[in-house]
Amino acid sequence: MSDSSTTTSPPPPVPDDGAGRATDADTARIRLTALLVGVTAALVLAIGAVAVLAGGDDDVAADPNDGWHGTLQGPTPRPEFTLTDTDGQPYDFAAETEGQLTLLFFGYTHCPDVCPGHLSILTGALEMPGVPQPKVVFVTTDPARDTPERLREWLGNFDDDYVGLTGTVEEVAAAEQAAFVAGSVRLDEDGNAVASEPVAGAASAQDYEVGHAAVILAYTPDDQSHLVYPFGVRRQDWAADLPRMLEEFPAGSGGAASGGSDDGAGS
Amino acid sequence: MTWWCAASTDPWSWTPRAYPGIWLFMGLLLAGYLLAWRLAPAPDSEDRRKRWAFLSGWALLWLSTDWPLGTLGAGYLATAHMTQYVLYTTAAAPLLVLGLPEWMLRRALSRLRAYRLVSLLARPLVAGLVFNAVLVVTHAPITVDNLRTNQFGSFGLDLAWLVSGLLLWLPVCGPLDELKPSLPVRGVYLFLAAGLVPMIPGGFLTFSETPLYAIYELAPRVSGFDALDDQQAAGAIMKIGNLPLLWPVLAGLFIRWANQERSTPPKVAAPSA
Numbered sequence: 155m156s157d158s159s160t161t162t163s164p165p166p167p168v169p170d171d172g173a174g175r176a177t178d179a180d181t182a183r184i185r186l187t188a189l190l191v192g193v194t195a196a197l198v199l200a201i202g203a204v205a206v207l208a209g210g211d212d213d214v215a216a217d218p219n220d221g222w223h224g225t226l227q228g229p230t231p232r233p234e235f236t237l238t239d240t241d242g243q244p245y246d247f248a249a250e251t252e253g254q255l256t257l258l259f260f261g262y263t264h265c266p267d268v269c270p271g272h273l274s275i276l277t278g279a280l281e282m283p284g285v286p287q288p289k290v291v292f293v294t295t296d297p298a299r300d301t302p303e304r305l306r307e308w309l310g311n312f313d314d315d316y317v318g319l320t321g322t323v324e325e326v327a328a329a330e331q332a333a334f335v336a337g338s339v340r341l342d343e344d345g346n347a348v349a350s351e352p353v354a355g356a357a358s359a360q361d362y363e364v365g366h367a368a369v370i371l372a373y374t375p376d377d378q379s380h381l382v383y384p385f386g387v388r389r390q391d392w393a394a395d396l397p398r399m400l401e402e403f404p405a406g407s408g409g410a411a412s413g414g415s416d417d418g419a420g421s
Numbered sequence: 422m423t424w425w426c427a428a429s430t431d432p433w434s435w436t437p438r439a440y441p442g443i444w445l446f447m448g449l450l451l452a453g454y455l456l457a458w459r460l461a462p463a464p465d466s467e468d469r470r471k472r473w474a475f476l477s478g479w480a481l482l483w484l485s486t487d488w489p490l491g492t493l494g495a496g497y498l499a500t501a502h503m504t505q506y507v508l509y510t511t512a513a514a515p516l517l518v519l520g521l522p523e524w525m526l527r528r529a530l531s532r533l534r535a536y537r538l539v540s541l542l543a544r545p546l547v548a549g550l551v552f553n554a555v556l557v558v559t560h561a562p563i564t565v566d567n568l569r570t571n572q573f574g575s576f577g578l579d580l581a582w583l584v585s586g587l588l589l590w591l592p593v594c595g596p597l598d599e600l601k602p603s604l605p606v607r608g609v610y611l612f613l614a615a616g617l618v619p620m621i622p623g624g625f626l627t628f629s630e631t632p633l634y635a636i637y638e639l640a641p642r643v644s645g646f647d648a649l650d651d652q653q654a655a656g657a658i659m660k661i662g663n664l665p666l667l668w669p670v671l672a673g674l675f676i677r678w679a680n681q682e683r684s685t686p687p688k689v690a691a692p693s694a
Contacts, residue, residue, distance in 0.1 A: 266432040267641045274642060278649055282630060311645065388638055389649075390631045 222381055222398070223391030225369075229378035232256070233332035237293060237319040240306040245319055247291065247329070253405050255288040255396065256373040260330055260338060260366050262296035263308040268368045268385045276370065277312040279392035286396045288372075291317045293329055295338035295366040330367070333379075338366035374403035425572040425579075426486070428496030432641040438488045442576070447483045454479075457525050468522070475520020482513040486579060495569050498646065499626070499637045499655035502565070503662065506582055510552075511615065511663040514586025515594055515670075523596035543591040543600045545607075549614035555585035560622055560659070562633045569636055589615060593670070604678035608671050616667050619659050626656030 219226045234248040247258075257276065261269035273292070279285060292309060294300035297320045300308075305318035321329070330337050339347040341363045348362075370383040372395075380403060381395070424442030454475055461468070484490065485508040493501035530536040542548060558564055559578050568574030592600055593607050601607065625633075632638035632648040642648075 267430065270642055271639065274647065275638060278632075278647065386639060388632070388635060393631070 223387055223395050224372065224381035224383040226381055227379070229376075229380050230334050232373045232377040232379070233258075233329065233334075235325075235329040235332045237321040237325055237329060238302070240302040240309075240318045240320075242302060245317065247319075250317075251289050251291065251373065252377065253375050254373075255286060255375060255399060257288050257290045258293070258333060258371045258373065259291070259369075260293045260295050260326075260333070260335060261368075262294050262338075262364050262366065263300050263304055264296060264363070265366075266363070272368070272370060272385055272387075273309075273312045273316075275387065275389055276392060279389040279396075280313070282389065282393050284397075285393050286400055288396065289317065290315070291319060293319045293326060295326060295330075296340075296364045297321060297323060297326060333371060335367035335369065335371070338364050341365050372399060374399045375405040376403045376407045377405075378403065423572055425576045426488070426491035426495035427572045427575045428570045428636045428640070429492075430641070433493070433497050433643045435489070438492055440487060440491070442572070443483070443487050443491070447479065447486070450482075451479055454520070457529075460525075460528065461522070462524055465522070471520045471522055473520075474516050478513045478516025478518075478520055481508055481516065482583070485509055485513060493643065495575050496636055497640045497643050499634055499648075499652045500646075500658060502569075502637075503655040503658040505579075506556075506560075507658060507662040507666075509579070509582040510586035510589060511666045514583065515590040518587060518590040518593075518595050521596050526596050539591070540597075540600055542588055543595065543597075545592050545602055545610040545614075548588045548592055549610060549618075552585045552589040552614055553618045555581050556619060557622055560626075562635070566635045593674075604674050604681060608674040608678070611667065611674070612671055615663060616671075619663070623656045623658075623660030626659060627653050628656075629653075 232248050232251065234246075236244050236246045239245040259269075259272065261272070263269070276290070280287060280290075290313070292305075294305055300320055302318070302320060305320060309316040309318045319329075320326075327337050342348045347365065368385045370387075371379050372381045372383065373379050381399070383392075422439055422441070424445075425440055426443070458468075458472075485505045490501055490505055494505040495502075527536075530539055542551060559581055564578075568578050589611075591597070592602060593611055595601065602610065629652065630649075632652050634652065637651060638648040640648075
C-alpha cells in the first residue's frame with residue numbers, strides 16, 4: 155500500500171487535510187451548515203418515524219378491546235372446581251372467591267419463561283400504590299413435580315398470599331375445562347405432546363416442559379370473566395385495568411352471582 | 422444463529438452464543454488499524470503506547486459488545502445495557518482515540534474528505550450536544566423497545582454509542598491539537614457533557630415507579646432480578662457509573678493546567694516613566 159495522498163497525487167483543489175487552507179471559506183461554511191441541518195433533520199425524522207410506528211397502540215378508537223390491556227371476551231362464569239391448596243385442604247374455587255376480584259392462572263413452577271414472567275409483572279403491579287388487591291390463584295399444570303411444598307415455596311417468591319392449588323392430572327384437567335382454557339399437555343424436547351404422566355424413576359422424568367394456557371383469567375365481582383391477559387401485559391397495564399374492572403363490573407351487574415366483599419377486592 | 426446481539430424470548434443461559442457480525446466488525450476494525458501502521462511516516466517513541474491504548478480500547482469494545490454482556494444488554498437486563506453504554510463511551514472510546522496517531526487520523530479524514538465535518542462536530546459545544554442527544558435518544562424507551570428487538574436496530578444503537586463516544590473524547594485527548602481547547606475548557610467540557618447531563622435521564626430511570634423498557638420488563642428473568650430493581654440499578658449506573666473513569670481524567674487535566682500555569686513566567690508590569 156502506498157501513500158499516494160502525500161507523495162504521488164497532486165493536491166486536490168480544495169484540500170481537506172486540516173491545514174486550514176480553504177480557498178472558499180464561505181462556500182465551505184454553507185456546505186457545512188447544510189450538512190448539519192440535514193443530519194439534524196434526518197435524526198428528527200428518524201425519531202419521529204419510530205415514535206409514529208410505536209404509537210399505534212394508543213389508537214383507542216380502533217381498539218377492539220375498548221382500551222383494556224387484556225383481551226375482551228364474552229363473559230364466562232366463575233368456574234366451579236375443587237382442588238387441594240398448599241396446606242393440604244380442599245379449596246372450592248367458586249365458593250372461596252365468590253364476588254371478589256380474582257385472577258386465575260394455570261401454570262407450573264418449572265416453567266422457564268411465561269409463568270415466572272407473568273407472575274413477576276403482576277406482583278410488581280400489585281405493589282404499586284392505589285392498585286386494588288385481587289385474590290390470585292395459581293393452579294399447577296404439573297402436579298407430578300409441583301408438590302404442595304414446592305408450590306408454596308415458589309409462590310412465596312412472589313407473594314405469600316397467592317393461593318396455590320394442585321390435584322390429580324384429571325382434577326386439574328377438569329378445572330381447566332371448567333375455566334374454558336386449553337388443556338395442558340406434557341411436551342417432549344421437540345415441543346410435541348406426550349403422555350401427561352412422567353415416567354416415574356426415569357432420569358428424564360424431572361426434565362420436561364408443559365404446554366399450558368399462558369393467560370391470566372380475570373374474574374370480576376359480578377362473578378364473570380370478561381377479560382383474559384396473555385403474556386406481554388405490563389405492570390402499568392394491570393395498574394390501569396384492575397381499578398377499572400371494579401368500576402365497570404361491580405357485584406350484581408349482570409353476573410350469575412353476587413356478594414363478597416364491599417369493594418370486590420380480595421385480601 | 423444471529424449476527425448481532427438482539428432481544429430474544431429464550432430464557433437466559435450461560436451457554437455461549439455466537440455472533441459472526443460482531444467478530445467481523447471487530448476483525449475489520451483491528452485489521453484496518455494494523456494495516457494503517459504500515460503507512461507510518463517514521464517511528465515515534467509514542468507508537469508503542471498508542472498501539473497498546475488502541476488494543477485496550479478494542480478489547481473493551483469487544484467485551485462490551487459480544488456475549489455475555491452484549492446478549493444480556495440487548496434483551497435481558499437494563500443494567501447490562503447501561504454497563505455496555507458506560508464501557509463504550511467512557512472506557513473504550515477514549516482508549517481508541519488515544520491510540521490514533523496524528524498522521525493516521527489526518528490521512529483518514531483527508532481520504533474521507535471529512536476533516537471539516539469532524540472539526541465541526543468535535544467542537545466542545547457541538548460534541549457535547551451530539552453526545553447527549555445520542556444518550557437521550559438511544560435510551561428513550563421507544564427507541565430501545567423498537568430497535569433492540571432486531572439485529573440491525575441493535576447494531577445501529579451500538580454504532581451510535583461508539584461514534585458519540587469518539588466525538589466526546591476527540592477534543593479532550595485526540596491527536597489533532599487544533600481541535601483541542603485549553604486545558605481548563607477541556608475539563609469543564611468533560612464535566613458538563615459526560616458527568617452532569619447523564620444524571621438527568623439516570624434520575625428518570627432510578628425514580629420511576631414502573632419499568633420503562635418493555636423488553637427488559639417482559640424478558641425472561643435472570644436470577645430472579647426484578648425488572649424495576651434492574652432499571653433502578655441501571656439508572657444508578659448511568660448517573661455515577663462513569664465517575665471512576667471520569668474524575669481521574671478531570672483531575673489529570675486540572676493538574677496539568679496547574680503545572681502549565683506554574684511554569685509560565687509571570688507577567689511583569691512595565692515600570693512607569
